[in-house]
Amino acid sequence: MFGLFKNYRRDGLLSIVSALVWMVVVVAVPYVEKLVIDRAITGERRDLLGPLVGLLLGVGLVKALGVGGRRWFAFRLSYRAETDLRNRIFEHIQRLAFTFHDRTATGELMARASSDLSQVRLVFAMLPITIANVTMFALIGAVLIILDPVLGSVTVLTIPAMGVIALLYARRVLAASFEVQQRLADMSSVVEEGVSGIRVVKAFGREDLEVAKVDKVAERIYHKTMELVRERATFVPLFEVIPSAATVAVLWLGGIRVADGAMSLGDFVAFTQYLVILVFPLRLTGWFFAELPRAAAAASRVVDLIAKAPAISEPRSPKPLPDGGGEVRFDGVGFSYPDGPRVLDGFDLTIPAGKSVAVVGSTGSGKSTLSYLVPRFYDPDEGRVLLDGVDVRELSLDRLRGEVAVVFEDTFLFSSTIGENISFGDPDASKEQIRLAARLAQAHEFICGLEDGYDTVVGERGLSLSGGQRQRVALARAILRDPRVLILDDATSSVDAATEADIRAALETVMKGRTTLIIAHRTSTLKLADSVVVIEGGKVLAVGSHSELLTTVPRYEAILAEAVEDADEVVPGAATP
Amino acid sequence: MYARFGSDEKIERPLALLRRAAAMGAHLKWAAAAAVVAVIVATVARLAGPLIVRWGVDSGVIAQEREVITRAALTYLVFLVVQYTANSTALRAVNTVGERYLRRLRVKVYEHLVGLDLDFFGKSKAGVLVSRLTSDVEALTTFSNEGAINVITSTLTVVGVGVGLFLVDTTMALVVLAVMPLLIAASIVFRIFADRAYRRVREQIGLVLGSLQEGISGVRVVQAYNQERSQLHRFHRVNDRYYRANLDAAKAISIYFPTVDFLRTASVGLVLFVGGARVLDGAMSFGSLVAFILYLAWFFEPIIQLSNVYNLLQGALAALSKIFGILDTSPLVQESPDAVAFHRDVEGRIRFEDVTFGYDPGIPIIEHLDLEIQPGERLAVVGETGAGKSTIAKLGARFYDPQAGRITIDGIDLRDLRTDELRRAVAMVPQEGFLFTGTVRENIAYARPEMTDDEIWSVAGVLGIETWLRSLPERLDTEVRERGMRLSSGERQLVSLARAMAADPAVIVLDEATSNLDPETEATVEEALGHLLEGRTAIVIAHRLQTAQRADRILVVSDGRIAEQGRFDDLIASGGVFARLQAVWETAENRTH
Structure with a gap:
């Protein structure tokens, strides 16, 4: 874990140095107070009173600077490191291939970059003060024993005792709070479920049942919290009472020794001061060591993520892409998803430059996989995928993905303006280019109808567009780059008939003269393509035009029926209210 | 913190x-x-x-x-x-x-x-x-x-x-109190700065998490368009603003706490200086000085704590x-204090009498609606989006009260019925039902948790979904949602229909599913739906032709009024609104098959 922070030596060193300075001064303050008492007050040297108090103020100033430096450098170091690490995680996530993202939940990655990082950060922010504190315990121990060996030895014993109690306390409290957190998360999911399912709850008048669920979780929260409360009620007052108990020892043993003349009054006061000083650092140190294992676990999760090598990487010496019209060839391609069945098996298909092909097949036939292999979202297990005669694995990713544009089945839009979403692939695109792309995609008209036109913010934090509108924006985004190859994972599933007609018109314009691979979920899209490829069992079953296939391939209709089974359809005028 | x-x-x-x-x-x-x-x-x-x-x-x-x-x-x-x-x-x-x-x-x-x-x-x-x-x-x-x-x-x-x-010691107390204004002033200034800084920290962390979320869920698009670098730049900017906000907060802390710390040492110095002189003068005892120093340690902490x-x-x-x-x-809908129960078994006769209603009372959606549904009748409500069909359904289940007119079931005004009685008699069921975390059994027996397994199986038998239920890995004990298996949309509908069947209401208000299923599941769902509605009064908000076709009567709603009503064949023959609607549906449905 500590290796993560080696880039921040300067701030680390500064914060440790200021922490140590602070610590030495902390230990010195009671000693100066003792000097004031012994030399000036009981020594009856009124002339020394002023200079000694002045010394105390000077020491106090150094101490304040030490505290400030320690906090500032430690904070800066830890936030800087957290920020850099978060950048690295983000960068890495962006580079990891689809195979990784298919298997990893968003929430899990979010946790790496948020809660895990803050846990790591906290430990590092506390490292300098912990180093200083541990040194302080030793130093105060030594000072106490030097001040008065007898009384010193007795009081020093309270340090390890308090340390053990502090650690024990921190461990128990952390364990109990973890459990409370779990119960609170339960509460969140129960309420979430009740709210999302409220129509069903009300339909059957079962509000009572839902309330009973919440009651049960609330009861569990109560019990777990009370366990936590009992731990705190047992320990927290101890932290106050133990140093006071040591004060009793000082008063008793020390008082008698002072009365005997074996110890000075100043020593006596210093003793009581040291005991007070110790309390908070001991608790903090206990907390630090209790938290350490969890932070270490969080750190190792972060390191594991960063160390993961992306499954798809840049070739060492990329080949140049020759000029061409975008011929795509699948050559004996075999593919299966990790732990999944074989999807493609000896798959051969050539899409001539400028032509369009629609692929049909039942769910799981591997038709969507085809679209992922061309821009190298996955690499085939066997065989090759070629773009204008070059194996896609030999091209630089930049070049390849610049020439192959994919419109995904679920159209993801970013939280920014429509204009920025369209120019996503080329942030330097001019306004004219953006408008042209939108026109081609039949999106210009509806965009102009929006209040802020191209500056309308969409996505999670903006206006939500209809399915058909999103699709056309995604299409505009794809063709803005004028790619050689266009891949459409056809998803006209969520649009009504009128919009579908619009989209079809848009597709017709953008497909003209461009190599296009359409993954068809709907019969109507088939008619757009020059030819239709039917795949079954990971191989090409037949190729031809829609009408040819209807007559020549007996299974064609059955496959079509199966192919559209997942596609949702909406009847005009009957959308849900 | x-x-x-x-x-x-x-x-x-x-x-x-x-x-x-x-x-x-x-x-x-x-x-x-x-x-x-x-x-x-x-x-x-x-x-x-x-x-x-x-x-x-x-x-x-x-x-x-x-x-x-x-x-x-x-x-x-x-x-x-x-x-x-x-x-x-x-x-x-x-x-x-x-x-x-x-x-x-x-x-x-x-x-x-x-x-x-x-x-x-x-x-x-x-x-x-x-x-x-x-x-x-x-x-x-x-x-x-x-x-x-x-x-x-x-x-x-x-x-x-x-x-x-x-x-x-009064004199000494006044000396210590002299430090107080400084401490309080410092605390107030700190509070102001820290509040501002922490507000920014909270805003920025929201943005960081938002960008992070977007970067993860949009990663496929990012890679498809080769925008890893530009995404990273964007993220750097957001992340950096968060860093700066944190630093501002850290700055406030790094100044305030040393200040308080120095004030504390200074006040001890003051006590020693003034108190020492007083002890030397014999005006104060040495013990008082010690007590003072001990007290001082406790004086500062609570003030910081209070802030x-x-x-x-x-x-x-x-x-x-x-x-x-x-x-x-x-x-808005509340049980009346003298609400009653049904006197006898519910027949399920629903009457809307001159009902007017609008979500905003100034803008009525339904106006002067008169409608009677016979016990056991299956009524399909069709119409354009926003025509008011689901409003009629919601009024019938008393999710809203009309502004004028009344709605009765078996002659009793819905507003005079006890809520539990009403819910037992009338169930408003979305066909694409929400399932709760738990087993299939718990979901089916949702309305009546005391149901025995035999009763559940007999419900399944009536609906014709017994075979499917038996094919589940742990039958009724199969967990659904997060902890369990993912049911397909059609399977969820089956559970949802079984749940309605188990509740056994006299009147069902059904919001038909819009999603397409594969032909086999579709047939099973259709069959189950048929069994569910048998012998019950049903108001079905229809989204497809077939459903309308199967109804005893079709109610065509347009602009909050009944445009037409009657049997399917008669409506087609009359060539009115429904006939036109039917034509649109037919082309839409044919296109996909």
């Missing part, structure tokens, strides 16, 4: 909020009083400490009276035991009161929430509603755990130490006002 729960809005009438919150905890008042007493005892015991030390030093150590020293030490020890016991009891008592209060609050708020109209849920974001019962209640927990006891202890300590200082508590209090008040916002929303 500080200002974690500070609110971003200004809180109106904090005292009224607190008074109202306190009133809700009236049942805990004795427990609360006992807790306060324990806190007072503990604080007093603690404050007595330095006085005992002074006594020990002056009459024992300096006077060289060994017995007095022993007696002082033993007295201190006794006080320590009292202090520990009282402190521990106080902590437990205060937290118990707090937790019991919150435990009840959670249930109460949720109870109120689920009682609100569907309309309210439609208008509110689910996440916001969830946060009322989670983060808002947790803000209160934090206040009750860390704030409440601190308010009492810190206030008592400041006052107690203040009094103690004056008791020991923290102020923050927690702000957070708690903000949370309270949001929670009260829920409690102050009252459902």
Whole structure:
């Protein structure tokens, strides 16, 4: 874990140095107070009173600077490191291939970059003060024993005792709070479920049942919290009472020794001061060591993520892409998803430059996989995928993905303006280019109808567009780059008939003269393509035009029926209210 | 660490909020009083400490009276035991009161929430509603755990130490008090800066998490368009702003705490300087000086603590006002105080008599609607989006009350019926039903948890889904949702229909599913639906032709009025609105097949 922070030596060193300075001064303050008492007050040297108090103020100033430096450098170091690490995680996530993202939940990655990082950060922010504190315990121990060996030895014993109690306390409290957190998360999911399912709850008048669920979780929260409360009620007052108990020892043993003349009054006061000083650092140190294992676990999760090598990487010496019209060839391609069945098996298909092909097949036939292999979202297990005669694995990713544009089945839009979403692939695109792309995609008209036109913010934090509108924006985004190859994972599933007609018109314009691979979920899209490829069992079953296939391939209709089974359809005028 | 729960809005009438919150905890008042007493005892015991030390030093150590020293030490020890016991009891008592209060609050708020109209849920974001019962209640927990006891202890300590200082030596007390204005001024300045900084931290962390989320869910598009680098730049910017906000907060902390620290040392120096001179003059005893120094350590901490508590209090008040916002929303549809039960078995005759209704009373959606549905009749309601078909359905299930006219079931006005009676008689069922976490059994028996397995199987038998249920890995014990298997849309519909069947209502209001299923599942669902509706009065909000075709009567709604009604064939023959609608449907459905 500590290796993560080696880039921040300067701030680390500064914060440790200021922490140590602070610590030495902390230990010195009671000693100066003792000097004031012994030399000036009981020594009856009124002339020394002023200079000694002045010394105390000077020491106090150094101490304040030490505290400030320690906090500032430690904070800066830890936030800087957290920020850099978060950048690295983000960068890495962006580079990891689809195979990784298919298997990893968003929430899990979010946790790496948020809660895990803050846990790591906290430990590092506390490292300098912990180093200083541990040194302080030793130093105060030594000072106490030097001040008065007898009384010193007795009081020093309270340090390890308090340390053990502090650690024990921190461990128990952390364990109990973890459990409370779990119960609170339960509460969140129960309420979430009740709210999302409220129509069903009300339909059957079962509000009572839902309330009973919440009651049960609330009861569990109560019990777990009370366990936590009992731990705190047992320990927290101890932290106050133990140093006071040591004060009793000082008063008793020390008082008698002072009365005997074996110890000075100043020593006596210093003793009581040291005991007070110790309390908070001991608790903090206990907390630090209790938290350490969890932070270490969080750190190792972060390191594991960063160390993961992306499954798809840049070739060492990329080949140049020759000029061409975008011929795509699948050559004996075999593919299966990790732990999944074989999807493609000896798959051969050539899409001539400028032509369009629609692929049909039942769910799981591997038709969507085809679209992922061309821009190298996955690499085939066997065989090759070629773009204008070059194996896609030999091209630089930049070049390849610049020439192959994919419109995904679920159209993801970013939280920014429509204009920025369209120019996503080329942030330097001019306004004219953006408008042209939108026109081609039949999106210009509806965009102009929006209040802020191209500056309308969409996505999670903006206006939500209809399915058909999103699709056309995604299409505009794809063709803005004028790619050689266009891949459409056809998803006209969520649009009504009128919009579908619009989209079809848009597709017709953008497909003209461009190599296009359409993954068809709907019969109507088939008619757009020059030819239709039917795949079954990971191989090409037949190729031809829609009408040819209807007559020549007996299974064609059955496959079509199966192919559209997942596609949702909406009847005009009957959308849900 | 500080200002974690500070609110971003200004809180109106904090005292009224607190008074109202306190009133809700009236049942805990004795427990609360006992807790306060324990806190007072503990604080007093603690404050007595330095006085005992002074006594020990002056009459024992300096006077060289060994017995007095022993007696002082033993007295201190006794006080320590009292202090520990009282402190521990106080902590437990205060937290118990707090937790019991919150435990009840959670249930109460949720109870109120689920009682609100569907309309309210439609208008509110689910996440916001969830946060009322989670983060808002947790803000209160934090206040009750860390704030409440601190308010009492810190206030008592400041006052107690203040009094103690004056008791020991008036001149010296005035000297110490001279430092106070500085400390308070520093605290106020810090508060202002820290609040501002932490508000920015909260805003920025939201943006960081948002970008992160977007970067992860949009990663496929990012890679497809080779925009890893530009995404990273964007993220860097957001992440960096968060870093800067954190640094601002860190700066405030790094200045404030050293300042307080120096003030503390300075006040000890002042005490030693002035007090030392007074001891030398013989105006003050040495023990008093020691007691003063001990007290000083306790004088600063509570003042810092109080400024923290102020923050927690702000957070708690903000949370309270949001929670009260829920409690102050009252459902429009409420059970009348003299609501009745059905006199006999429900037949299921529904009548709308001159009903007018609008979500906004000024804009009626339904106007002067008259409609009678016979027991056992299957009525399909069709019409354009916004025509009012689902409004009719919702009125029939009394999710809203009409502004004029009345709706009756078996002759009884829905408003005069007990809610539980009404829900048992009329179930409004979305066909694409929401399933709850739990087993298939729990989901089917949702309306009647006491159902036996035999009863569930017989429901499944009637619906014709027995074979499917038996094919599930653990049959009725199969877990659905997060912990269990993912059911397909069609399978979810089957469970949803079984759930409605198990409730056995006389009247079903069904919102037909819009999604397409594969032909085989489709057939199973259709069959199950047919069995479910058999012998019941049914109002079906139809989205497809077939459904309309199967109804006994079709009601075509347009602009809140009945445009046409009648049997399928008759409507087609008459060539009206429905005939046109039917033509559109037919082409749409043919296109896909």
